[in-house]
Amino acid sequence: MPGQVPPPGHAGHRDAAAACRTDMPVETTTAAAAATTHNASAMDLSSPSNYRPPSPHLSSNFANWITASLAAGPEGTCMTFARLAADVVALGLSPEQLEAALAAAPNQPPLDMLYLRWPGFTSGPSMTATVTTSAGRSPDSDAMTPGVSDPRPGTPPPGHDVGPSVEDFAAERASSPGSNYGAGVKPLVLLACGSFSPITNMHLRIFEMARDHIRLNHPELAAIAGIVSPVHPAYAKPNLLAPAHRLRLCRLATATSDWLVVDDWEMSQLEWTPTARVLKHVYSTVNLNIPADSPVDIGVMLLCGADLIDSFNVPGLWADEDLDEIISQHGVVVIERQGTDLKAVIAASPILSKYKDRFIVVPQLLNNDVSSTKVRELLSKQMSIRYLVPDSVAEYIAEHNLFNPAAAAGTSPPSSQNTSPAPSTSPPPAGAGLPADPGSTG
Ligand SMILES: Nc1ncnc2c1ncn2[C@@H]1O[C@H](COP(=O)(O)OP(=O)(O)OP(=O)(O)O)[C@@H](O)[C@H]1O
Numbered sequence: 001m002p003g004q005v006p007p008p009g010h011a012g013h014r015d016a017a018a019a020c021r022t023d024m025p026v027e028t029t030t031a032a033a034a035a036t037t038h039n040a041s042a043m044d045l046s047s048p049s050n051y052r053p054p055s056p057h058l059s060s061n062f063a064n065w066i067t068a069s070l071a072a073g074p075e076g077t078c079m080t081f082a083r084l085a086a087d088v089v090a091l092g093l094s095p096e097q098l099e100a101a102l103a104a105a106p107n108q109p110p111l112d113m114l115y116l117r118w119p120g121f122t123s124g125p126s127m128t129a130t131v132t133t134s135a136g137r138s139p140d141s142d143a144m145t146p147g148v149s150d151p152r153p154g155t156p157p158p159g160h161d162v163g164p165s166v167e168d169f170a171a172e173r174a175s176s177p178g179s180n181y182g183a184g185v186k187p188l189v190l191l192a193c194g195s196f197s198p199i200t201n202m203h204l205r206i207f208e209m210a211r212d213h214i215r216l217n218h219p220e221l222a223a224i225a226g227i228v229s230p231v232h233p234a235y236a237k238p239n240l241l242a243p244a245h246r247l248r249l250c251r252l253a254t255a256t257s258d259w260l261v262v263d264d265w266e267m268s269q270l271e272w273t274p275t276a277r278v279l280k281h282v283y284s285t286v287n288l289n290i291p292a293d294s295p296v297d298i299g300v301m302l303l304c305g306a307d308l309i310d311s312f313n314v315p316g317l318w319a320d321e322d323l324d325e326i327i328s329q330h331g332v333v334v335i336e337r338q339g340t341d342l343k344a345v346i347a348a349s350p351i352l353s354k355y356k357d358r359f360i361v362v363p364q365l366l367n368n369d370v371s372s373t374k375v376r377e378l379l380s381k382q383m384s385i386r387y388l389v390p391d392s393v394a395e396y397i398a399e400h401n402l403f404n405p406a407a408a409a410g411t412s413p414p415s416s417q418n419t420s421p422a423p424s425t426s427p428p429p430a431g432a433g434l435p436a437d438p439g440s441t442g
């Protein structure tokens, strides 16, 4: 819902959205005019994508805009590249123009941001805009429109890659001969939205638990794919790792799965996106490439832990119309979680009880309350997190010295932690699970 204020995260949250909205210079030349100057016609911007129109800040003053955004720090930088990718696509900027603009920026943009793939700017299945490097490490650089090269030589972040496209992934799974659904069975994608700071084995487990539960109890449904959607940095939960790291960790964690995929659309938007909107986006994305003769659409259900359902009852945190849409149109698969009496939570809410049949409740057969918080706690005490997260995740965290208070205090690289304070302008939540944080300044 455009303009909706990002909800704060849990205790101690702040409105980093304010930090992302830098006061960038406004242009007199409109983006539309600039688009006619450049080769914008090469792109089909009318296709059903989640493409955002180019910012009004861009054209001849492009360099100033980048300069202002970079000066805003890591969050501003993130926004810079989200907008940058959009503008590159929309205006058909030449690599030379982009290089000139970047060269004029006082700070060198962090390389990891250049490697992020921004599917939000995809303007069709074959129109994936990818900001990549001249080293060509991006597997889908062939699909890049237009060609954008990294102006600076350098070593890409270790092991960086981009994930499979969500639309292709879902379509492939929906049409593969091994799909375990037939007539009368609705294929389903499970979408987990969350911080994933960092992703843990339990985040992966909730997908497996949900799929088993559906297979054993809901023959009318077939979970064909699971999507991990890490939240935008403007969500501003404390200890929210920089987006490039969270994304990379999610990709590493899901790399060994044949049915899980990471969607960076939510993270790559210009601002925080309400979950109902993310569901809508994923629904249209996964149904984009399904075979024309497919008898049914692919459903998308929200997958979450019981604590998230608890937060549905926090006044002001979720818009009623969003809850209505999430529950009645999509449905929710909830994993029971220690500390939340799910039945009581549903009974206490008129809207939740109205649609109680739209919840699939998955019991935890063995209690496992591993959470990102607990992983961060162990890391802060320099204790092992092995077997709580995939080995690849533990290795990446160690390699980049993440969640290390000593590093955060001064020695970490500029983009490795979300540390910049921002004033809180969002309404403080009240109620169970989400302690109020009135007047927080971060
Ligand atoms: N142990 C768990 N049992 C059930 N659901 C879980 C568990 N851990 C995470 N989830 C669910 O995974 C989703 C994404 O998790 P998210 O990263 O937002 O939460 P988290 O791990 O609880 O993080 P934090 O500890 O930082 O609050 C949420 O719906 C959350 O409820």
Ligand SMILES: NC(=O)c1ccc[n+]([C@@H]2O[C@H](COP(=O)(O)O)[C@@H](O)[C@H]2O)c1
Binding pocket: 007, 009, 010, 193, 194, 195, 196, 230, 231, 235, 237, 273, 274, 275, 276, 308, 311, 317, 318, 319, 322
């Ligand atoms: N109004 C909304 O759509 C709304 C409110 C609160 C949280 N959320 C989402 O729920 C998830 C919650 O994550 P955490 O459990 O880490 O706080 C995030 O993806 C966040 O965007 C959405």
